[in-house]
Amino acid sequence: MTHDVKETFQRHAGTSGAAPPAPAALAAKVRTLAPSMTRSMQRVAEAVAGDPAGCAALTVTGLAELTGTSEATVVRTARLLGYPGYRDLRLALAGLAAQQQSGRAPAVTADIAVDDPIADVVTKLAYDEQQTLADTAAGLDTVQLGAAVTAAASARRIDVYGVGASGLVAQDLAQKLLRIGLIAHAHSDPHLAVTNAVQLRAGDVAIAITHSGSTGDVIEPLRVAFEHGATTVAITGRPDGAVAQYADHILTTSTARESELRPAAMSSRTSQLLVVDCLFVGVAQRTYETAAPALSASYEALAHRHRR
Template sequence: MDRNVKETAPPPPSPGALAAKVRTLVPSMTRSMQRVAEVLAADPAGSAALTVTGLAERTGTSEATVVRTARLLGYPGYRDLRLALAALAAEQAAGRAPAVTADIAVDDPLASVVAKLAQEESRCLADTAAGLDTAQLESAVAALAAARRIDVYGIGASNLVGQDLVQKLLRIGLIAHAPADPHLAVTNAVQLRSGDVAVAITHSGRTTDVIEPLRVAFENGATTVAVTGRPQGEIAQYADHVLTTSSARESELRPAAMSSRTSQLLVVDCLFIGVAQRTYDAAAPALSASYEALAHRHSPR
Protein backbone atom coordinates (compact mmCIF):
# COMPACT_ATOMS: atom_id res chain seq x y z
CA MET A 1 0.00 0.00 0.00
CA ASP A 2 1.25 3.48 -0.91
CA ARG A 3 0.72 5.49 2.27
CA ASN A 4 1.19 8.76 0.38
CA VAL A 5 -1.95 8.18 -1.68
CA LYS A 6 -5.10 9.31 0.06
CA GLU A 7 -8.06 6.93 -0.09
CA THR A 8 -11.39 8.07 -1.48
CA ALA A 9 -13.58 9.53 1.24
CA PRO A 10 -16.39 7.19 2.35
CA PRO A 11 -19.97 8.17 1.49
CA PRO A 12 -21.91 10.18 4.10
CA PRO A 13 -23.57 8.01 6.77
CA SER A 14 -27.18 6.98 6.27
CA PRO A 15 -29.83 8.61 8.49
CA GLY A 16 -29.83 5.54 10.74
CA ALA A 17 -26.04 5.65 11.03
CA LEU A 18 -26.09 9.39 11.83
CA ALA A 19 -27.45 8.82 15.33
CA ALA A 20 -24.83 6.14 15.93
CA LYS A 21 -22.03 8.38 14.69
CA VAL A 22 -23.12 11.25 16.93
CA ARG A 23 -23.07 8.97 19.99
CA THR A 24 -19.66 7.58 19.02
CA LEU A 25 -17.91 10.87 18.27
CA VAL A 26 -19.33 13.21 20.92
CA PRO A 27 -16.73 12.31 23.60
CA SER A 28 -13.87 13.25 21.26
CA MET A 29 -15.37 16.58 20.13
CA THR A 30 -14.55 20.04 21.41
CA ARG A 31 -17.08 21.40 23.90
CA SER A 32 -18.62 23.74 21.31
CA MET A 33 -19.00 20.92 18.79
CA GLN A 34 -20.50 18.75 21.54
CA ARG A 35 -23.22 21.36 22.06
CA VAL A 36 -24.10 21.16 18.37
CA ALA A 37 -24.07 17.35 18.34
CA GLU A 38 -26.19 17.11 21.50
CA VAL A 39 -28.88 19.31 19.96
CA LEU A 40 -28.79 17.28 16.73
CA ALA A 41 -29.28 14.06 18.70
CA ALA A 42 -31.98 15.44 20.98
CA ASP A 43 -34.04 17.18 18.29
CA PRO A 44 -33.25 16.06 14.72
CA ALA A 45 -36.56 17.39 13.38
CA GLY A 46 -36.10 20.82 14.90
CA SER A 47 -32.45 20.96 13.85
CA ALA A 48 -33.33 20.02 10.26
CA ALA A 49 -35.63 23.03 10.10
CA LEU A 50 -32.85 25.45 11.03
CA THR A 51 -30.38 27.20 8.78
CA VAL A 52 -26.70 26.99 9.67
CA THR A 53 -27.06 30.43 11.28
CA GLY A 54 -30.14 29.32 13.22
CA LEU A 55 -28.44 26.21 14.58
CA ALA A 56 -25.36 28.23 15.56
CA GLU A 57 -27.59 30.66 17.49
CA ARG A 58 -29.54 27.85 19.16
CA THR A 59 -26.36 26.13 20.36
CA GLY A 60 -24.46 29.30 21.26
CA THR A 61 -21.70 28.48 18.79
CA SER A 62 -20.58 29.77 15.40
CA GLU A 63 -21.50 28.86 11.83
CA ALA A 64 -17.96 27.53 11.38
CA THR A 65 -18.44 25.18 14.36
CA VAL A 66 -21.69 23.85 12.88
CA VAL A 67 -20.01 23.18 9.54
CA ARG A 68 -17.01 21.51 11.24
CA THR A 69 -19.40 19.30 13.19
CA ALA A 70 -21.21 18.31 9.99
CA ARG A 71 -17.91 17.39 8.33
CA LEU A 72 -16.69 15.44 11.36
CA LEU A 73 -19.91 13.42 11.19
CA GLY A 74 -19.11 12.55 7.58
CA TYR A 75 -21.12 15.10 5.54
CA PRO A 76 -19.63 17.41 2.89
CA GLY A 77 -21.56 20.35 4.30
CA TYR A 78 -24.46 21.44 6.49
CA ARG A 79 -27.03 21.03 3.70
CA ASP A 80 -26.27 17.29 3.50
CA LEU A 81 -26.51 16.99 7.27
CA ARG A 82 -29.93 18.71 7.27
CA LEU A 83 -31.26 16.18 4.75
CA ALA A 84 -30.03 13.30 6.92
CA LEU A 85 -31.55 14.90 10.03
CA ALA A 86 -34.93 15.21 8.30
CA ALA A 87 -34.79 11.53 7.28
CA LEU A 88 -33.79 10.51 10.81
CA ALA A 89 -36.69 12.50 12.25
CA ALA A 90 -39.05 10.67 9.88
CA GLU A 91 -37.66 7.31 11.05
CA GLN A 92 -38.17 8.30 14.67
CA ALA A 93 -41.72 9.43 13.97
CA ALA A 94 -42.42 6.06 12.34
CA GLY A 95 -41.06 4.28 15.42
CA ARG A 96 -38.05 2.78 13.67
CA ALA A 97 -35.41 4.62 15.69
CA PRO A 98 -34.24 3.01 18.96
CA ALA A 99 -35.40 4.37 22.27
CA VAL A 100 -32.93 5.85 24.73
CA THR A 101 -32.16 3.54 27.62
CA ALA A 102 -32.06 4.90 31.15
CA ASP A 103 -28.90 4.50 33.20
CA ILE A 104 -28.76 1.59 35.64
CA ALA A 105 -29.49 2.73 39.17
CA VAL A 106 -28.06 1.27 42.37
CA ASP A 107 -31.52 0.18 43.54
CA ASP A 108 -32.70 -1.28 40.19
CA PRO A 109 -34.10 -4.81 40.51
CA LEU A 110 -32.10 -7.42 38.58
CA ALA A 111 -34.92 -7.88 36.08
CA SER A 112 -34.62 -4.18 35.18
CA VAL A 113 -30.81 -4.45 34.98
CA VAL A 114 -31.13 -7.37 32.55
CA ALA A 115 -33.58 -5.44 30.35
CA LYS A 116 -31.50 -2.25 30.33
CA LEU A 117 -28.25 -4.09 29.61
CA ALA A 118 -29.84 -6.10 26.81
CA GLN A 119 -31.20 -2.95 25.18
CA GLU A 120 -27.89 -1.10 25.50
CA GLU A 121 -25.94 -4.08 24.11
CA SER A 122 -28.33 -4.31 21.15
CA ARG A 123 -28.03 -0.60 20.44
CA CYS A 124 -24.26 -0.76 20.75
CA LEU A 125 -24.07 -3.57 18.19
CA ALA A 126 -26.51 -1.81 15.84
CA ASP A 127 -24.56 1.46 16.08
CA THR A 128 -21.27 -0.28 15.35
CA ALA A 129 -22.72 -2.14 12.36
CA ALA A 130 -24.29 1.03 10.99
CA GLY A 131 -21.09 3.05 11.32
CA LEU A 132 -18.58 0.42 10.20
CA ASP A 133 -16.76 1.39 7.00
CA THR A 134 -17.00 -1.81 4.95
CA ALA A 135 -14.32 -0.64 2.51
CA GLN A 136 -11.88 -0.31 5.41
CA LEU A 137 -13.05 -3.68 6.73
CA GLU A 138 -12.47 -5.35 3.35
CA SER A 139 -8.95 -3.92 3.18
CA ALA A 140 -8.15 -5.09 6.70
CA VAL A 141 -9.49 -8.58 5.94
CA ALA A 142 -7.41 -8.81 2.76
CA ALA A 143 -4.27 -7.83 4.67
CA LEU A 144 -4.92 -10.34 7.46
CA ALA A 145 -5.69 -13.17 5.02
CA ALA A 146 -2.34 -12.66 3.25
CA ALA A 147 -0.25 -11.90 6.36
CA ARG A 148 2.93 -13.75 7.20
CA ARG A 149 2.45 -12.86 10.86
CA ILE A 150 -0.17 -10.96 12.87
CA ASP A 151 0.32 -9.02 16.11
CA VAL A 152 -2.64 -7.75 18.14
CA TYR A 153 -2.16 -5.03 20.78
CA GLY A 154 -4.57 -4.17 23.58
CA ILE A 155 -4.53 -3.41 27.30
CA GLY A 156 -7.02 -4.60 29.93
CA ALA A 157 -10.42 -5.46 28.46
CA SER A 158 -9.13 -4.67 24.97
CA ASN A 159 -6.41 -7.30 25.40
CA LEU A 160 -9.13 -9.86 26.15
CA VAL A 161 -10.74 -8.93 22.83
CA GLY A 162 -7.34 -9.23 21.16
CA GLN A 163 -6.87 -12.70 22.66
CA ASP A 164 -10.25 -13.66 21.21
CA LEU A 165 -9.14 -12.59 17.73
CA VAL A 166 -5.83 -14.42 18.05
CA GLN A 167 -7.34 -17.73 19.14
CA LYS A 168 -9.76 -17.57 16.21
CA LEU A 169 -6.96 -16.89 13.72
CA LEU A 170 -4.81 -19.66 15.19
CA ARG A 171 -7.63 -22.14 14.63
CA ILE A 172 -7.56 -21.48 10.89
CA GLY A 173 -3.80 -21.85 10.65
CA LEU A 174 -2.59 -18.25 10.81
CA ILE A 175 0.36 -17.13 12.95
CA ALA A 176 -0.92 -14.59 15.47
CA HIS A 177 0.13 -13.18 18.86
CA ALA A 178 -1.50 -10.88 21.43
CA PRO A 179 1.13 -9.94 24.03
CA ALA A 180 -0.41 -8.59 27.23
CA ASP A 181 2.85 -7.01 28.38
CA PRO A 182 3.36 -3.59 26.70
CA HIS A 183 7.15 -4.01 26.60
CA LEU A 184 6.78 -7.37 24.86
CA ALA A 185 4.32 -5.77 22.43
CA VAL A 186 6.94 -3.22 21.36
CA THR A 187 9.61 -5.93 21.15
CA ASN A 188 7.34 -7.96 18.88
CA ALA A 189 6.50 -4.92 16.76
CA VAL A 190 10.17 -4.32 16.03
CA GLN A 191 10.25 -7.67 14.22
CA LEU A 192 7.35 -6.87 11.87
CA ARG A 193 7.94 -6.05 8.22
CA SER A 194 6.01 -5.51 5.01
CA GLY A 195 3.63 -8.44 4.62
CA ASP A 196 2.90 -8.55 8.35
CA VAL A 197 -0.16 -7.02 10.05
CA ALA A 198 -0.53 -5.25 13.40
CA VAL A 199 -3.98 -4.72 14.92
CA ALA A 200 -4.44 -2.21 17.75
CA ILE A 201 -7.57 -2.29 19.91
CA THR A 202 -8.27 0.78 22.04
CA HIS A 203 -11.64 2.38 22.66
CA SER A 204 -10.19 5.75 23.65
CA GLY A 205 -7.70 5.88 20.77
CA ARG A 206 -5.10 7.37 23.09
CA THR A 207 -3.75 4.43 25.12
CA THR A 208 0.02 4.91 25.00
CA ASP A 209 0.82 1.23 25.54
CA VAL A 210 -1.22 0.40 22.43
CA ILE A 211 -0.19 3.36 20.29
CA GLU A 212 3.54 2.76 20.75
CA PRO A 213 3.74 -0.81 19.35
CA LEU A 214 1.42 0.16 16.50
CA ARG A 215 3.69 3.12 15.68
CA VAL A 216 6.73 0.83 15.61
CA ALA A 217 4.93 -1.67 13.38
CA PHE A 218 3.76 1.13 11.06
CA GLU A 219 7.25 2.58 10.73
CA ASN A 220 8.68 -0.88 10.01
CA GLY A 221 6.33 -1.27 7.04
CA ALA A 222 3.66 -3.59 8.46
CA THR A 223 0.03 -3.01 7.51
CA THR A 224 -1.70 -1.52 10.54
CA VAL A 225 -5.33 -1.69 11.66
CA ALA A 226 -6.96 0.29 14.49
CA VAL A 227 -10.18 -0.85 16.15
CA THR A 228 -11.27 2.21 18.11
CA GLY A 229 -14.20 4.22 19.32
CA ARG A 230 -12.35 7.47 18.56
CA PRO A 231 -11.41 7.51 14.87
CA GLN A 232 -9.98 11.01 15.27
CA GLY A 233 -7.73 9.90 18.13
CA GLU A 234 -3.95 9.66 18.11
CA ILE A 235 -4.05 5.96 17.18
CA ALA A 236 -5.42 6.82 13.71
CA GLN A 237 -2.19 8.52 12.56
CA TYR A 238 -0.42 5.14 12.65
CA ALA A 239 -3.29 3.11 11.14
CA ASP A 240 -3.65 2.19 7.48
CA HIS A 241 -7.22 1.06 8.19
CA VAL A 242 -9.53 2.37 10.93
CA LEU A 243 -12.54 0.37 12.11
CA THR A 244 -14.82 2.45 14.32
CA THR A 245 -16.73 0.95 17.23
CA SER A 246 -19.57 2.31 19.32
CA SER A 247 -20.23 1.91 23.02
CA ALA A 248 -22.98 2.34 25.54
CA ARG A 249 -22.90 5.38 27.77
CA GLU A 250 -20.39 5.13 30.58
CA SER A 251 -21.91 5.29 34.05
CA GLU A 252 -20.94 4.59 37.64
CA LEU A 253 -22.03 0.96 37.37
CA ARG A 254 -21.04 0.49 33.73
CA PRO A 255 -17.46 1.61 32.99
CA ALA A 256 -16.23 2.23 29.45
CA ALA A 257 -14.27 -1.03 29.39
CA MET A 258 -17.54 -2.97 29.69
CA SER A 259 -19.55 -0.92 27.24
CA SER A 260 -16.93 -0.90 24.48
CA ARG A 261 -16.10 -4.60 24.60
CA THR A 262 -19.33 -5.71 22.91
CA SER A 263 -18.72 -3.65 19.78
CA GLN A 264 -15.05 -4.62 19.68
CA LEU A 265 -16.02 -8.30 19.71
CA LEU A 266 -18.40 -7.67 16.81
CA VAL A 267 -15.60 -6.15 14.73
CA VAL A 268 -13.29 -9.04 15.68
CA ASP A 269 -15.90 -11.54 14.51
CA CYS A 270 -16.33 -9.62 11.23
CA LEU A 271 -12.57 -9.71 10.67
CA PHE A 272 -12.37 -13.42 11.43
CA ILE A 273 -15.32 -14.43 9.23
CA GLY A 274 -13.95 -12.30 6.39
CA VAL A 275 -10.53 -13.96 6.66
CA ALA A 276 -12.06 -17.44 6.92
CA GLN A 277 -14.09 -16.77 3.75
CA ARG A 278 -11.03 -15.62 1.83
CA THR A 279 -8.92 -18.57 2.97
CA TYR A 280 -11.72 -21.14 3.03
CA ASP A 281 -9.81 -23.97 1.32
CA ALA A 282 -7.18 -23.88 4.07
CA ALA A 283 -9.38 -22.58 6.90
CA ALA A 284 -12.09 -25.26 6.73
CA PRO A 285 -9.74 -28.24 7.22
CA ALA A 286 -7.88 -26.37 9.97
CA LEU A 287 -11.13 -25.68 11.84
CA SER A 288 -12.20 -29.31 11.48
CA ALA A 289 -8.86 -30.51 12.80
CA SER A 290 -9.08 -28.21 15.84
CA TYR A 291 -12.65 -29.34 16.58
CA GLU A 292 -11.60 -32.98 16.38
CA ALA A 293 -8.55 -32.43 18.60
CA LEU A 294 -10.65 -30.71 21.27
CA ALA A 295 -13.40 -33.32 21.06
CA HIS A 296 -10.85 -36.10 21.49
CA ARG A 297 -9.26 -34.32 24.45
CA HIS A 298 -12.57 -34.03 26.30
CA SER A 299 -14.02 -37.42 25.38
CA PRO A 300 -14.25 -40.03 28.15
CA ARG A 301 -11.44 -42.57 28.19
Protein backbone atom coordinates in the same frame (compact mmCIF):
# COMPACT_ATOMS: atom_id res chain seq x y z
CA MET B 1 10.63 -0.48 4.44
CA THR B 2 9.32 2.67 6.16
CA HIS B 3 5.85 4.12 5.70
CA ASP B 4 5.27 7.85 5.29
CA VAL B 5 3.16 9.03 8.23
CA LYS B 6 2.05 12.15 6.38
CA GLU B 7 0.77 10.10 3.43
CA THR B 8 -1.23 7.90 5.80
CA PHE B 9 -2.90 10.96 7.32
CA GLN B 10 -3.75 12.28 3.87
CA ARG B 11 -5.16 8.93 2.76
CA HIS B 12 -7.55 8.72 5.72
CA ALA B 13 -8.49 12.38 5.40
CA GLY B 14 -9.37 11.83 1.78
CA THR B 15 -11.69 8.89 2.47
CA SER B 16 -13.34 10.07 5.66
CA GLY B 17 -15.77 12.39 3.88
CA ALA B 18 -16.32 10.32 0.74
CA ALA B 19 -19.99 9.70 1.52
CA PRO B 20 -22.17 11.28 4.22
CA PRO B 21 -23.23 8.87 6.98
CA ALA B 22 -26.66 7.29 6.62
CA PRO B 23 -29.30 8.63 9.03
CA ALA B 24 -29.03 5.49 11.17
CA ALA B 25 -25.32 6.14 11.65
CA LEU B 26 -25.70 9.75 12.78
CA ALA B 27 -26.23 9.00 16.47
CA ALA B 28 -23.28 6.62 16.37
CA LYS B 29 -21.07 9.30 14.85
CA VAL B 30 -22.09 11.74 17.57
CA ARG B 31 -21.27 9.29 20.34
CA THR B 32 -17.94 8.42 18.74
CA LEU B 33 -16.72 11.92 17.97
CA ALA B 34 -18.28 14.04 20.73
CA PRO B 35 -15.43 13.49 23.24
CA SER B 36 -12.94 14.98 20.78
CA MET B 37 -15.10 18.04 19.94
CA THR B 38 -14.92 21.48 21.48
CA ARG B 39 -17.62 22.17 24.06
CA SER B 40 -19.57 24.39 21.66
CA MET B 41 -19.52 21.70 18.96
CA GLN B 42 -20.60 19.13 21.54
CA ARG B 43 -23.69 21.22 22.27
CA VAL B 44 -24.62 21.17 18.58
CA ALA B 45 -23.95 17.42 18.28
CA GLU B 46 -25.93 16.60 21.42
CA ALA B 47 -28.84 18.71 20.21
CA VAL B 48 -29.13 17.02 16.81
CA ALA B 49 -28.78 13.54 18.32
CA GLY B 50 -31.26 14.26 21.11
CA ASP B 51 -33.97 15.88 18.98
CA PRO B 52 -33.44 15.11 15.29
CA ALA B 53 -36.98 16.08 14.32
CA GLY B 54 -36.83 19.44 16.07
CA CYS B 55 -33.38 20.29 14.74
CA ALA B 56 -34.29 19.21 11.19
CA ALA B 57 -36.86 21.99 11.18
CA LEU B 58 -34.31 24.66 12.10
CA THR B 59 -32.19 26.80 9.83
CA VAL B 60 -28.47 27.00 10.54
CA THR B 61 -29.18 30.28 12.35
CA GLY B 62 -31.93 28.70 14.40
CA LEU B 63 -29.75 25.79 15.51
CA ALA B 64 -26.94 28.17 16.40
CA GLU B 65 -29.33 30.19 18.58
CA LEU B 66 -30.77 27.05 20.17
CA THR B 67 -27.34 25.77 21.19
CA GLY B 68 -25.84 29.15 22.08
CA THR B 69 -23.17 28.80 19.40
CA SER B 70 -22.43 30.38 16.03
CA GLU B 71 -23.43 29.46 12.48
CA ALA B 72 -19.78 28.65 11.78
CA THR B 73 -19.75 26.19 14.70
CA VAL B 74 -22.87 24.48 13.38
CA VAL B 75 -21.32 24.08 9.93
CA ARG B 76 -18.03 22.81 11.39
CA THR B 77 -19.93 20.26 13.46
CA ALA B 78 -21.85 19.06 10.41
CA ARG B 79 -18.62 18.60 8.50
CA LEU B 80 -16.92 16.80 11.38
CA LEU B 81 -19.86 14.39 11.46
CA GLY B 82 -19.23 13.62 7.80
CA TYR B 83 -21.67 15.92 5.98
CA PRO B 84 -20.58 18.41 3.28
CA GLY B 85 -22.72 21.12 4.86
CA TYR B 86 -25.64 21.87 7.14
CA ARG B 87 -28.23 21.16 4.44
CA ASP B 88 -26.99 17.56 4.20
CA LEU B 89 -27.10 17.22 7.98
CA ARG B 90 -30.72 18.45 8.02
CA LEU B 91 -31.69 15.80 5.47
CA ALA B 92 -30.09 13.11 7.63
CA LEU B 93 -31.87 14.45 10.71
CA ALA B 94 -35.20 14.29 8.90
CA GLY B 95 -34.48 10.68 7.91
CA LEU B 96 -33.50 9.75 11.46
CA ALA B 97 -36.64 11.37 12.83
CA ALA B 98 -38.77 9.38 10.40
CA GLN B 99 -37.09 6.16 11.49
CA GLN B 100 -37.69 6.95 15.15
CA GLN B 101 -41.35 7.72 14.52
CA SER B 102 -41.78 4.43 12.65
CA GLY B 103 -40.24 2.53 15.55
CA ARG B 104 -37.18 1.39 13.59
CA ALA B 105 -34.90 3.69 15.56
CA PRO B 106 -36.20 3.81 19.14
CA ALA B 107 -35.27 6.61 21.48
CA VAL B 108 -32.36 6.01 23.80
CA THR B 109 -33.37 4.61 27.17
CA ALA B 110 -32.40 6.21 30.45
CA ASP B 111 -29.16 5.40 32.23
CA ILE B 112 -29.13 2.59 34.77
CA ALA B 113 -29.91 3.88 38.25
CA VAL B 114 -28.50 2.40 41.45
CA ASP B 115 -32.03 1.49 42.62
CA ASP B 116 -33.27 -0.01 39.33
CA PRO B 117 -34.96 -3.42 39.63
CA ILE B 118 -32.83 -6.15 38.07
CA ALA B 119 -35.46 -6.64 35.34
CA ASP B 120 -34.98 -3.00 34.28
CA VAL B 121 -31.21 -3.46 34.33
CA VAL B 122 -31.54 -6.39 31.93
CA THR B 123 -33.83 -4.41 29.63
CA LYS B 124 -31.61 -1.34 29.56
CA LEU B 125 -28.39 -3.29 29.07
CA ALA B 126 -29.95 -5.37 26.30
CA TYR B 127 -31.09 -2.23 24.51
CA ASP B 128 -27.70 -0.55 24.87
CA GLU B 129 -25.90 -3.65 23.59
CA GLN B 130 -28.22 -3.86 20.58
CA GLN B 131 -27.80 -0.16 19.85
CA THR B 132 -24.03 -0.39 20.14
CA LEU B 133 -23.93 -3.27 17.66
CA ALA B 134 -26.28 -1.48 15.26
CA ASP B 135 -24.25 1.74 15.47
CA THR B 136 -21.00 -0.12 14.87
CA ALA B 137 -22.40 -1.97 11.87
CA ALA B 138 -23.83 1.25 10.42
CA GLY B 139 -20.54 3.11 10.78
CA LEU B 140 -18.11 0.36 9.79
CA ASP B 141 -16.20 1.16 6.59
CA THR B 142 -16.46 -2.06 4.59
CA VAL B 143 -13.76 -0.93 2.15
CA GLN B 144 -11.30 -0.61 5.03
CA LEU B 145 -12.56 -3.91 6.46
CA GLY B 146 -12.08 -5.66 3.13
CA ALA B 147 -8.53 -4.34 2.85
CA ALA B 148 -7.74 -5.55 6.37
CA VAL B 149 -9.21 -8.98 5.56
CA THR B 150 -7.10 -9.23 2.40
CA ALA B 151 -3.92 -8.37 4.30
CA ALA B 152 -4.63 -10.79 7.17
CA ALA B 153 -5.66 -13.65 4.90
CA SER B 154 -2.26 -13.67 3.21
CA ALA B 155 -0.13 -12.64 6.19
CA ARG B 156 2.93 -14.58 7.20
CA ARG B 157 2.21 -13.63 10.80
CA ILE B 158 -0.37 -11.55 12.67
CA ASP B 159 0.29 -9.71 15.93
CA VAL B 160 -2.61 -8.23 17.92
CA TYR B 161 -2.10 -5.58 20.62
CA GLY B 162 -4.54 -4.64 23.38
CA VAL B 163 -4.51 -3.95 27.11
CA GLY B 164 -7.25 -4.17 29.73
CA ALA B 165 -10.67 -4.98 28.26
CA SER B 166 -9.23 -4.52 24.76
CA GLY B 167 -6.61 -7.11 25.65
CA LEU B 168 -9.37 -9.67 26.11
CA VAL B 169 -10.67 -8.84 22.64
CA ALA B 170 -7.13 -9.16 21.23
CA GLN B 171 -6.86 -12.65 22.75
CA ASP B 172 -10.23 -13.58 21.26
CA LEU B 173 -9.12 -12.57 17.76
CA ALA B 174 -5.75 -14.32 18.00
CA GLN B 175 -7.36 -17.55 19.23
CA LYS B 176 -9.88 -17.50 16.38
CA LEU B 177 -7.14 -17.00 13.79
CA LEU B 178 -5.02 -19.77 15.31
CA ARG B 179 -7.94 -22.19 14.98
CA ILE B 180 -8.05 -21.69 11.20
CA GLY B 181 -4.35 -22.34 10.83
CA LEU B 182 -2.90 -18.83 10.82
CA ILE B 183 0.07 -17.74 12.90
CA ALA B 184 -1.37 -15.16 15.28
CA HIS B 185 -0.37 -13.91 18.72
CA ALA B 186 -2.01 -11.48 21.15
CA HIS B 187 0.22 -9.25 23.25
CA SER B 188 -0.98 -7.40 26.34
CA ASP B 189 2.48 -6.91 27.85
CA PRO B 190 3.80 -3.66 26.27
CA HIS B 191 7.46 -4.72 26.40
CA LEU B 192 6.75 -8.09 24.80
CA ALA B 193 4.56 -6.38 22.22
CA VAL B 194 7.36 -4.03 21.13
CA THR B 195 10.03 -6.74 21.03
CA ASN B 196 7.76 -8.82 18.83
CA ALA B 197 6.84 -5.87 16.62
CA VAL B 198 10.52 -5.38 15.81
CA GLN B 199 10.47 -8.77 14.08
CA LEU B 200 7.62 -7.86 11.73
CA ARG B 201 8.15 -6.89 8.10
CA ALA B 202 6.30 -6.51 4.81
CA GLY B 203 3.78 -9.35 4.48
CA ASP B 204 3.01 -9.35 8.21
CA VAL B 205 0.01 -7.71 9.87
CA ALA B 206 -0.21 -5.83 13.17
CA ILE B 207 -3.59 -5.04 14.71
CA ALA B 208 -4.04 -2.52 17.54
CA ILE B 209 -7.25 -2.49 19.58
CA THR B 210 -7.84 0.67 21.60
CA HIS B 211 -11.20 2.29 22.23
CA SER B 212 -9.68 5.65 23.17
CA GLY B 213 -7.23 5.67 20.27
CA SER B 214 -4.61 7.04 22.65
CA THR B 215 -3.39 4.02 24.64
CA GLY B 216 0.39 4.37 24.58
CA ASP B 217 1.08 0.70 25.34
CA VAL B 218 -0.86 -0.21 22.18
CA ILE B 219 0.26 2.65 19.93
CA GLU B 220 3.98 2.05 20.49
CA PRO B 221 4.14 -1.54 19.15
CA LEU B 222 1.88 -0.52 16.25
CA ARG B 223 4.31 2.31 15.45
CA VAL B 224 7.24 -0.12 15.47
CA ALA B 225 5.37 -2.56 13.23
CA PHE B 226 4.36 0.29 10.90
CA GLU B 227 7.93 1.50 10.56
CA HIS B 228 9.19 -2.03 9.86
CA GLY B 229 6.84 -2.38 6.89
CA ALA B 230 4.01 -4.48 8.32
CA THR B 231 0.44 -3.74 7.27
CA THR B 232 -1.19 -2.09 10.27
CA VAL B 233 -4.83 -2.04 11.38
CA ALA B 234 -6.43 0.00 14.16
CA ILE B 235 -9.72 -1.04 15.75
CA THR B 236 -10.74 2.07 17.64
CA GLY B 237 -13.63 4.22 18.75
CA ARG B 238 -11.59 7.35 18.00
CA PRO B 239 -10.60 7.35 14.32
CA ASP B 240 -9.03 10.77 14.86
CA GLY B 241 -6.92 9.50 17.77
CA ALA B 242 -3.15 9.15 17.91
CA VAL B 243 -3.30 5.49 16.85
CA ALA B 244 -4.52 6.55 13.38
CA GLN B 245 -1.16 7.98 12.32
CA TYR B 246 0.36 4.48 12.33
CA ALA B 247 -2.61 2.61 10.83
CA ASP B 248 -2.92 1.65 7.17
CA HIS B 249 -6.55 0.68 7.80
CA ILE B 250 -8.93 1.99 10.46
CA LEU B 251 -11.99 0.05 11.65
CA THR B 252 -14.19 2.31 13.76
CA THR B 253 -16.22 1.00 16.67
CA SER B 254 -19.14 2.65 18.39
CA THR B 255 -20.01 2.66 22.04
CA ALA B 256 -23.13 3.05 24.11
CA ARG B 257 -23.32 5.96 26.50
CA GLU B 258 -21.00 5.57 29.44
CA SER B 259 -22.59 5.79 32.88
CA GLU B 260 -21.54 5.30 36.48
CA LEU B 261 -22.63 1.65 36.51
CA ARG B 262 -21.60 0.91 32.91
CA PRO B 263 -18.07 2.13 32.22
CA ALA B 264 -16.67 2.53 28.71
CA ALA B 265 -14.78 -0.76 28.95
CA MET B 266 -18.07 -2.68 28.95
CA SER B 267 -19.74 -0.93 26.04
CA SER B 268 -16.62 -0.64 23.89
CA ARG B 269 -15.91 -4.37 24.21
CA THR B 270 -19.26 -5.17 22.60
CA SER B 271 -18.49 -3.20 19.45
CA GLN B 272 -14.89 -4.42 19.34
CA LEU B 273 -16.03 -8.04 19.39
CA LEU B 274 -18.38 -7.40 16.47
CA VAL B 275 -15.55 -5.91 14.39
CA VAL B 276 -13.25 -8.78 15.36
CA ASP B 277 -15.89 -11.32 14.30
CA CYS B 278 -16.38 -9.54 10.97
CA LEU B 279 -12.64 -9.54 10.39
CA PHE B 280 -12.30 -13.20 11.34
CA VAL B 281 -15.19 -14.41 9.18
CA GLY B 282 -13.82 -12.44 6.25
CA VAL B 283 -10.42 -14.08 6.65
CA ALA B 284 -12.01 -17.53 7.04
CA GLN B 285 -13.92 -16.96 3.79
CA ARG B 286 -10.75 -15.96 1.92
CA THR B 287 -8.81 -18.96 3.26
CA TYR B 288 -11.68 -21.46 3.28
CA GLU B 289 -9.77 -24.35 1.66
CA THR B 290 -7.26 -24.38 4.50
CA ALA B 291 -9.41 -22.80 7.21
CA ALA B 292 -12.20 -25.40 7.12
CA PRO B 293 -9.92 -28.44 7.68
CA ALA B 294 -8.00 -26.58 10.38
CA LEU B 295 -11.20 -25.65 12.18
CA SER B 296 -12.48 -29.23 11.95
CA ALA B 297 -9.18 -30.52 13.33
CA SER B 298 -9.37 -28.14 16.30
CA TYR B 299 -12.94 -29.22 17.04
CA GLU B 300 -11.91 -32.87 16.89
CA ALA B 301 -8.90 -32.30 19.14
CA LEU B 302 -11.06 -30.60 21.76
CA ALA B 303 -13.76 -33.26 21.50
CA HIS B 304 -11.14 -36.01 21.94
CA ARG B 305 -9.76 -34.24 25.02
CA HIS B 306 -13.22 -34.04 26.60
CA ARG B 307 -13.87 -37.74 25.91
CA ARG B 308 -10.77 -38.78 27.82
